[in-house]
Structure formats: structure tokens, C-alpha cells
Amino acid sequence: MADLRINFAGIQSPNPFWLASAPPSNTGAQVHRAFEAGWGGAVWKTIGPPVLNVSNRYGAWHSGSNRMLAINNVELISDRPLAINLREIRDVKRAWPDRAVIASAMVESTPAAWQTIVRQIEDTGADGIELNYGCPHGMSERGMGSAVGQVPEYCEQITSWAKAAAKIPVIVKLTPNITNIVLPAQAALRGGADALSLINTVNSIISLDLDTLELIPSIGGKGGHGGYAGPAVKPIALNMLAALGTDPSVSGSGKPISGMGGISTWQDAAEFLLLGATSLQVCTAAMHYGFRIVEDLCDGLKNWMDSKGFATLADVRGKSLHRVSDFQNLDLSYRAVARIDPALCIKCNLCYVACNDTAHQCIDLVDKTGARVQPCTWDPAGNGREEAVSTRPQPRVRDEDCVGCRLCYNVCPVEGCIRMVEEPSGRESVTWQTLVNTEPAITNDWEAMKRYREAHGIDIH
Amino acid sequence: MLKTLTEQFPPLSRHEALVEANRCLYCYDAPCTHACPTHIDIPRFIKKIPTANLLGSAQTILASNLLGATCARVCPVQELCEGACVLGAEHKPIAIGRLQRYAMDHVYNNGIDVFQPGPPTGKRVAVIGAGPAGLSCAGELARLGHDVTVFEKRELPGGLSTYGIIVLREPVDVALAEAAMIARLGVKIESGVEVPRDLSAEDLRARFDAVFLSVGLGATPALGIPGEEFILDGLDYISQSKMNLPELKPHPAVLIIGAGNTAIDCATIAKRLGSGRVTMLYRRTENEMTAYPHEYAFVKNEGVDFEFLTLPVRVLTDNGAVAGLECVRTRLIPHPEPIPGSNFVLPAQQIIKAIGQQKPSVGAALGLATERGFIQVDANLRTSQPAIFAGGDCIRARGAASTVMAVQDGKIAARAIDKSLAEKVAA
Ligand SMILES: Cc1cc2nc3c(=O)[nH]c(=O)nc-3n(C[C@H](O)[C@H](O)[C@H](O)COP(=O)(O)OP(=O)(O)OC[C@H]3O[C@@H](n4cnc5c(N)ncnc54)[C@H](O)[C@@H]3O)c2cc1C
Ligand SMILES: Cc1cc2nc3c(=O)[nH]c(=O)nc-3n(C[C@H](O)[C@H](O)[C@H](O)COP(=O)(O)O)c2cc1C
Ligand code: SF4
Ligand code: SF4
Ligand code: SF4
Numbered sequence: 001m002a003d004l005r006i007n008f009a010g011i012q013s014p015n016p017f018w019l020a021s022a023p024p025s026n027t028g029a030q031v032h033r034a035f036e037a038g039w040g041g042a043v044w045k046t047i048g049p050p051v052l053n054v055s056n057r058y059g060a061w062h063s064g065s066n067r068m069l070a071i072n073n074v075e076l077i078s079d080r081p082l083a084i085n086l087r088e089i090r091d092v093k094r095a096w097p098d099r100a101v102i103a104s105a106m107v108e109s110t111p112a113a114w115q116t117i118v119r120q121i122e123d124t125g126a127d128g129i130e131l132n133y134g135c136p137h138g139m140s141e142r143g144m145g146s147a148v149g150q151v152p153e154y155c156e157q158i159t160s161w162a163k164a165a166a167k168i169p170v171i172v173k174l175t176p177n178i179t180n181i182v183l184p185a186q187a188a189l190r191g192g193a194d195a196l197s198l199i200n201t202v203n204s205i206i207s208l209d210l211d212t213l214e215l216i217p218s219i220g221g222k223g224g225h226g227g228y229a230g231p232a233v234k235p236i237a238l239n240m241l242a243a244l245g246t247d248p249s250v251s252g253s254g255k256p257i258s259g260m261g262g263i264s265t266w267q268d269a270a271e272f273l274l275l276g277a278t279s280l281q282v283c284t285a286a287m288h289y290g291f292r293i294v295e296d297l298c299d300g301l302k303n304w305m306d307s308k309g310f311a312t313l314a315d316v317r318g319k320s321l322h323r324v325s326d327f328q329n330l331d332l333s334y335r336a337v338a339r340i341d342p343a344l345c346i347k348c349n350l351c352y353v354a355c356n357d358t359a360h361q362c363i364d365l366v367d368k369t370g371a372r373v374q375p376c377t378w379d380p381a382g383n384g385r386e387e388a389v390s391t392r393p394q395p396r397v398r399d400e401d402c403v404g405c406r407l408c409y410n411v412c413p414v415e416g417c418i419r420m421v422e423e424p425s426g427r428e429s430v431t432w433q434t435l436v437n438t439e440p441a442i443t444n445d446w447e448a449m450k451r452y453r454e455a456h457g458i459d460i461h
Numbered sequence: 462m463l464k465t466l467t468e469q470f471p472p473l474s475r476h477e478a479l480v481e482a483n484r485c486l487y488c489y490d491a492p493c494t495h496a497c498p499t500h501i502d503i504p505r506f507i508k509k510i511p512t513a514n515l516l517g518s519a520q521t522i523l524a525s526n527l528l529g530a531t532c533a534r535v536c537p538v539q540e541l542c543e544g545a546c547v548l549g550a551e552h553k554p555i556a557i558g559r560l561q562r563y564a565m566d567h568v569y570n571n572g573i574d575v576f577q578p579g580p581p582t583g584k585r586v587a588v589i590g591a592g593p594a595g596l597s598c599a600g601e602l603a604r605l606g607h608d609v610t611v612f613e614k615r616e617l618p619g620g621l622s623t624y625g626i627i628v629l630r631e632p633v634d635v636a637l638a639e640a641a642m643i644a645r646l647g648v649k650i651e652s653g654v655e656v657p658r659d660l661s662a663e664d665l666r667a668r669f670d671a672v673f674l675s676v677g678l679g680a681t682p683a684l685g686i687p688g689e690e691f692i693l694d695g696l697d698y699i700s701q702s703k704m705n706l707p708e709l710k711p712h713p714a715v716l717i718i719g720a721g722n723t724a725i726d727c728a729t730i731a732k733r734l735g736s737g738r739v740t741m742l743y744r745r746t747e748n749e750m751t752a753y754p755h756e757y758a759f760v761k762n763e764g765v766d767f768e769f770l771t772l773p774v775r776v777l778t779d780n781g782a783v784a785g786l787e788c789v790r791t792r793l794i795p796h797p798e799p800i801p802g803s804n805f806v807l808p809a810q811q812i813i814k815a816i817g818q819q820k821p822s823v824g825a826a827l828g829l830a831t832e833r834g835f836i837q838v839d840a841n842l843r844t845s846q847p848a849i850f851a852g853g854d855c856i857r858a859r860g861a862a863s864t865v866m867a868v869q870d871g872k873i874a875a876r877a878i879d880k881s882l883a884e885k886v887a888a
Contacts (some may be wrong), residue, residue: 349489375489383497383865389492450752
């Protein structure tokens, strides 16, 4: 059985799954129940100066019948008195010595304010401190949250203030609302951070009400940008995690990263681990389904690790990072074509219309004899299931014209029906980087590119 | 008791409609559209449901099928659209009929008229028979601006949708609301007029530029057995159940002669009225039954019994009331032949026959060529007389007849009539 224990910058946890700093970790009673359900740790809902919250503070993005692919919120940090939060953090840590209890904090940008909060947190016995530089709304207008996270210099400075006071590990939580995530990460490390976590929520407006023309959610007729999280942000989070994992200064620092942003299943979790995360935080999925989801997160991850022969999480961590590449290093001679399995195909023609209207017009509809048929050409007097089903054409890819763009693969509703099959291109491997060096002319002269294509048998119709 | 003879399916709730509509894959050149005899662009109307564009959804349906509200309820969808749905093979096909009803209910419940009459052309067309074929043709012609009068021999319009399709599938109101919608397109519906009794071929020729015959089929044919006068006509029985339900009474034992869809409907009514034993008699076996498999399964579930390989011989009466039916067993060689000496009696207080409908007589009366008793037409539904077109059950010499096919005939004929009228003007 795979071992899910982790050591995160010295913080021990029986499994990598922590509640992210958010409503699920708002009170001692909640965190207590989460630990009973099996969570390995919890990052307490951010504590700091007094705030007041508003109603209708969560919006959500639904798609079709799938609810809450993302949540957006204009919630502030904890609106419960600091003293109560500190007392409950202490009580929970005492009751659960084997779990990771981390306090998230955000205070005014002065050394004194940070030193005070750090000391207060350490007095609770918490295992670590997470500096919230990410909150994109409300707190940023008061010079905190993403107002700090978006300026690497502030990030470095505040980290160093906190570090100056702290004996327990300091984790810096990064905001994704920035062009290059590596810069604040490097700044945090310069400031002495023991670990990084990412991502906080993404700036967003969820939608509008077409009856009232108000924003959704409407807070007394108004609304504004809120923090976006949940399954829909996972690709953004993975990209930022990979950016840190492939940056020599960040990965070379050896500081662990707590990954989050859209983790809902053990599969999501495994992907974050493969791109270098050590611990994993979850908010939206718990808000959608409750604390019970941790059982499958652990169980599924363990079973997968066993099936892959990974004994510990250290075996998994960062295993796919070496595959993260810039475009210029991809093999331009790699060729894949779409292959449809007629036995699985349900003949919905979604691949056909996608390819025909918006890709490379290389899927034909063919009848039983293999002859091409035009779509929408049935007889208006024809009718009935028998006739419709028996005359239904089959989509077929013309290999020689398929550029392997993968659009049909993505639209096909049947699992495994379309595969992208590697085909020898007959050309030697070459990257754009190499061509820049060996054939510089082709990078800015279409005639030169034409000669190059002809010489190498590259035909684009 | 009455409660059980109401529309079988409730309307979909908004939530049910959303979940179902979202399941649809939005196939391209979709097989469901191909299989629908009127070729409604099904994925298009379904995709408009979750976006709350119900008016657009209804428009999409009605553009191909003016009687979309009836069809949504009565179509044998397993054999048509839903039977061809790509999700049918391994999962559940999309409930196309019920989604169609959802969109149709929106316009009918809110009194929305989707189409307007076209600019007047000055051309006059007579439609004979206000069933689905006639109303469809009349509505399409009115949309094209022609001046249309429908002559209907019965009191109410709608044909079998009004009088013949049991309430479980279609309440009378639905058919009448559709006829009223067609009337609002400028179509005049004159009921109580039978052709040629009240309106001769000469009158039609003199008053109209073209004629569409949509007279359907006739009454149930005779069995030719002693005591037949005691047997109820299944079509009358069903029509009573829609128009005058309190007049129908349950009986301890009811026999239904026939095993087609009409027979099944009669058996369903008898059972739901509270009759004791309801038995369907068929001279062949289960394998030759013309009823749709889903209908057969439905009626077995209702608790109806079957006597296969059974032929009625004579009605037994007691003091002028039905007491039973003497029958004889048959064997298939391959036609059913009575087995001598195998006679037996099935006790019953009520006997209903549902053994098909007689061929239309109007065709011959108007001097039109016929095919196996049905009115003969070409691909444009033109009869042997150039100004007379025909469609619906009265031309359906082959295959199963259905409402939606009658609607499509009306549409095809309307286009052909419109074209022929335009040609006349040009000539
Ligand atoms: C009991 C029963 C149940 C059925 N159930 C279904 C079902 O569930 N689903 C389905 O799709 N199909 C069903 N059908 C078949 C369907 O009802 C018919 O295919 C459809 O109604 C045919 O339409 P039509 O317009 O051709 O004829 P009809 O509906 O028969 O209409 C013909 C009209 O013409 C009138 N008429 C006739 N002769 C004259 C005349 N000489 N002058 C003036 N008017 C005249 C009649 O009174 C009638 O109103 C059922 C049929 C029956 C008998
Ligand atoms: C309603 C809500 C409130 C949040 N509050 C905080 C907070 O107080 N402090 C913080 O650091 N992050 C906060 N977050 C961000 C989460 O901790 C987490 O970074 C983000 O939701 C991404 O993870 P997820 O996709 O699993 O939800 C909040 C998120 C949500 C949805
Ligand atoms: S999308 Fe997939 S299932 Fe649909 S027609 Fe294409 S290959 Fe077949
Ligand atoms: S008209 Fe009938 S066959 Fe056509 S889509 Fe509607 S329910 Fe299906
Ligand atoms: S075949 Fe089924 S899934 Fe495809 S468009 Fe028609 S109803 Fe939708």
C-alpha cells in the first residue's frame, strides 16, 4: 500500500490533502469534523484585521447540467474576532497533534503588524503560517492581499518581516492575477519563505442577469469582480505550478510547493503532484460536496500509486516536469492522425462538422460501399428509424490530409472512439530552436519557408 | 374512475426539460431529424430549450410540422425520431417527443401565434377533411397567402386526433387548439359538410383553383357473423370515450376483436373504465400482430388477456343482451384457417371490434384512379386529376399510417399545390 505521508517544510501530515484557507476552514468545529473525515491538514480561513462581509457573496459558473464548475466570491478574510480564531486554532491543534494546522494571515503592511500576528499564531501551537498575498478583492483595496502579491518588492519585504519574527515555517501564497508567476515566487524566496502555495483565486465576473441587467450575484443591485476558483481554474493552476517547477531558481531552492486550484478528484491531485506539488489544498470541491470527498481523494490516489509502483509521494513528485517544454523545443516532425473506431462510433457527426467547418476538412462521410455522401441529402419522403439508421453514413478520416490538430478527438462524445495515432512523418526530428540556428531565413521569409517545405515534403493544404 | 382516463404523461418540469435537453449531443445532420417524417430540426429545437429560447424552439418545430403539439404526444417515437437517436443503442435515447411537447406547451399556454398568414395570392383551395393531413395542408397554404376553406363532415375539426386517439395520449383540447391556430392563419373551417353529398365535384371545380383530399379512412368493416349488430365499432367506442365518457360503462367481461393499435386502445379504455376481464382476440399469433411492440407491452401491463389463433363465429345473446361470443380455433397455413370442431364460447357482456378501417369512398365518387382501394397519387401527391391532390391515410396503401406522416403529406401537397398555382398564373 502506497504511503501518503508528507513532510512539508518540516510540517508533518498523514496525507497531502489540506483544506485551503477558505469557508471550509472557518471554525474549529468545521476543521474538527474535516479531520474526522480524514483530511491531513487545514489552512485556517485567513485571519487579520476586522472586516464586514456582504450577502450574495458567492457566484457560480454552471455549464449545461453540470453545476458549479467554478465558484466566484467577494468574501473577505475571516469576519470572526481574531481572539476566537486564535483560541480555536489552539484547541484544534491540541486535539489533532498528527494533523497539519496552518494559520493563514493577512494584516496591514507594517513590520509591527506582521510581527504581532506571527507571535499570536505561534502561541496557538500551529504548525505553520501562510501569508495570504492573493485575495483579489476588498482586502487589496486596503493595501493587502493581491495588492501585495502583484508587486514582487512588497512580497519580498513582507515575507522578510514575517520571517524575522517566525520560528515556524512561513508559506507564501501567490496570486494568479499577475503576468509572470515566477517573479513573486522568486521575491518570496528572497524574503526567506520556507515554502510557496498557489493559486489563490482569479479575478472574474461570473455573469449578468438578462432580466434585470444586474451583475450576478447582485449585491443590492451592484456587483464586481470576485475571486474565481474550482474545476475551471485547474489548467491555470497547473500551468503556474509548472512555471515554478521549471524555473531553476525556484526549483533549485528546494522549497516545497502546496498546489491548489480546482482539485476535485484524486486524478486532479495526481496531476498536481506530477508537476511538483508536495501538499494539495482543496476549497471549492469541499464546498460543493462536503468533507467526505477526502476519502476518495486518498483511496484513489493510493490505488493509482500502487498500480504504478509508486511507494511514496516523493516517487511521484515532479515526475512529469521534465516533459514541460517551450514550443520552440517541440518536435516539428512528430506526426499524429485521427483514427475513428467504427465499432465505437455512434455516428453523431460532431467530428465531421467540427473538422469541416473549423479545421482542415479531412473527414468524409461514407456509405456502406465506402462512397462519399453529402450530409443533409436524405429524401424528404423518407422516414422512420429503420431507414434513418440503415442509411446513416460513417465518418472517415483522410489520413493524408489530416494535420492531426486533435479537434475531432476533443469533440467526440464517445470515450476511446477517436484516437490520435502516431504516424511516421518520414522526416527527421527537428525543433524550431534548431531551425532558427540552421535555417534562419525561414523564420521571416515565406519564400524561404516554401523552399524548406518542398525540400522536406511538408504539404499544408 | 375518470381520473385514470387522462393524459398519461405530465408535462416535463423546467428542470426535467433542462436535464434532458442538455443530454442531447447536438448531432450534425442528425439521424433523429432524418427519421422524423416531417424532418423537424430536432437538435436545433432541443438546444433552444436550455437557453430559455422557447419561442425559437417552437418556431423550429412548427416550421417543419404545424401540428407539433399533437405529434409530440401521439407519435410512435420509438419507431421514429427516438428510435434513431444515437444515444439509443446503449443508453436512453433523448425524450424528443416530450421535449417537443414542452416547447409546444409554451406557445399554446401563452397564446402565442408563431406564424402569420402570407400576403394574399387570390387563389382558392378547398381541403376536404379536417384531420391532420388536411389541417397541415391548409395551414401551409395559408402561410403562403392562399385562400383556404376546409370542409369537414363531422362536428369538430381534428379528424382522428380529436375523435380517435385516446385521451391517455391526446386530450381533445390539444387537437382543437391546433385547429384553432390553423383557423387564425385565415383558414375557414366549415363543419357538417360532406363531400360529395353536400358539395359536389362540380361545385368544387367551380369555386376552387385546387382541391386537397384528406378524408382519411372509413368505419370499421363488417365481420359478417350472426349477431354483429350487438358488436360495438371500436372507433365509436373510442370516440365516445373522448366525447361522452360518462356514457361508457364497465363490464365484468369485455372482448376486443383484433390486435392492432386501435384494438389495444379499446382494451385500454375498457380496462381503465374498471371492467373485469378484458380479452383481445386475434386470429393469428403474437408474431403477426400489427400493434407496435411498445403498445403491446403497455397493454399487457394494463392486465389485458389475449386469445390468439381465435376467430369469432357468432354472438350469443340473452334477452337482447350480449352473453358471449362463440369462437373457433385457427391454424396458420400460413393464412389462418378454422379448425373444425374446435368451437368454444367466451362469456362477455360487451364485444368491441377493431379490425381496421374501410377504404375511402370519396376517391371513386370523384372519379379518381385508386390503388387497392386507396386514392392513387404521384410523388407530389397529385391524383389522376391535375387540380386534385390527396394525402394522409386515404393514400397510405402501404406501411403503417401515422399522424405525423399525414402532416408531412399535407406539407408536401401544399408545396406542390402552391407550385401548380404559380404555374397556372404563368401559363
Ligand atoms: C384508434 C386509432 C388510434 C391511432 N393512434 C395513433 C397514434 O397514437 N399515433 C399516430 O401517429 N397515429 C395514430 N393513428 C393513426 C392516425 O390517427 C392517422 O394516421 C391520422 O389521423 C391520419 O390523418 P388524416 O388527416 O389522413 O385522416 P383522419 O384523421 O382520419 O381525418 C380525416 C377527416 O376527414 C373527414 N372526412 C372523411 N370523409 C369526408 C368527406 N367525405 N367529406 C368531408 N369530410 C370527410 C373525417 O371526418 C376526418 O375528420 C391512430 C388511428 C386510429 C384509428
Ligand atoms: C469563498 C472563498 C473564500 C476564500 N477565502 C480565502 C481566504 O480567506 N484566504 C485565502 O488565502 N484564500 C481564500 N480563498 C481561496 C482558496 O483558498 C483557494 O486558493 C482557491 O479557492 C483555489 O482552490 P479551489 O479551486 O480548490 O477552490 C477563498 C476561496 C473561496 C472560494
Ligand atoms: S464524433 Fe466520434 S462518435 Fe461522433 S461521428 Fe465522430 S467518431 Fe463517431
Ligand atoms: S413530429 Fe413526431 S417523429 Fe417528428 S420529432 Fe416530433 S415526436 Fe418525433
Ligand atoms: S440523435 Fe439524439 S443526441 Fe443526436 S441530435 Fe438527435 S436527439 Fe440529440
